[in-house]
Amino acid sequence: MQPIKIAYQSFTSREQAGSYWNKLQTHIDQVKDPETTVDIIGIDPPDAYAHSLMEWRTGREMICNAIAAEKDGYDGFAIGHFQEPGLYEARSVLNIPVHSLGEASMLYACQLGQKIGIVTMNRRYISWFHHQIGKYGLRERVTGVHAMSFQPGSILAAFDKKNGLDEVAKLFAEQGQPLVDQGIDVIIPGGGIPMLLFSGISNHNISGAPVINGIPILIKMTEMAIKLKRLTGLSVSRTNDFIQPPKEFIDEFINNPKGL
Secondary structure, eight states: OOOEEEEEEOSSOHHHHTHHHHHHHHHHHHHSOTTEEEEEEOOSSOOOSOSHHHHHHHHHHHHHHHHHHHHTTOSEEEEOOTTOTTHHHHHHHOSSOEEEHHHHHHHHHTTTOSSEEEEESBGGGHHHHHHHHHHTTOTTTEEEEEEOBOOTTGGGGGGTSTTHHHHHHHHHHHHHHHHHHTTOOEEEEESHHHHHHHTTSTTOEETTEEBOOHHHHHHHHHHHHHHHHHHHOOOOOOSSTTOOOOHHHHHHHHHOGGGO
């Protein structure tokens, strides 16, 4: 089978992210298939504050990047941001598979346990996550969302701080344990940054409930979608949410300076 090229959209920037960016590339290279190339692209300015306005601003840039990635010959687009603003809009535009960290993590977690919980970085993401859960039809499966108290930018410091992993893991467990006590079977870190940080913990669990790393899941799901499309032609539905707009409206979206 011919090689695969995936564009991986981080909602950080290389300048802001420090060692996180390099650690993310290393982790992705460890989990991808040998014949797959995954290139990380960033957002500038990055998503550094927990607010819906930041999500929509960065989501617009993500959609533009996704369109550019398809034109540049990428076979798939992976959104490495748990909140994934613009996911459905990107899917409606692109002819290549588009997958995302939040959706992929939640759907896969449903195969590991009946009740799923999320521990996010900041409580202002809680309502956003509940919107996502409803959009995916998972309200009976993903039943609890707790939060730590980090801004997206500040948690990056844990990658370069002595004992940073242990400190964040302790805070994470403090929020995750009540979920397990309430009957949660699987815990999802609500963000690519804590997922990558926790990838250094072997068999990470809270009282027997696995803590999943969605980054490998996202990469493998994107690879699988590309392979299935090549093998069978299977692609996204064009009936409702993902109806493709005319090209002139895609061009208008990209070129309209008022939207930038």
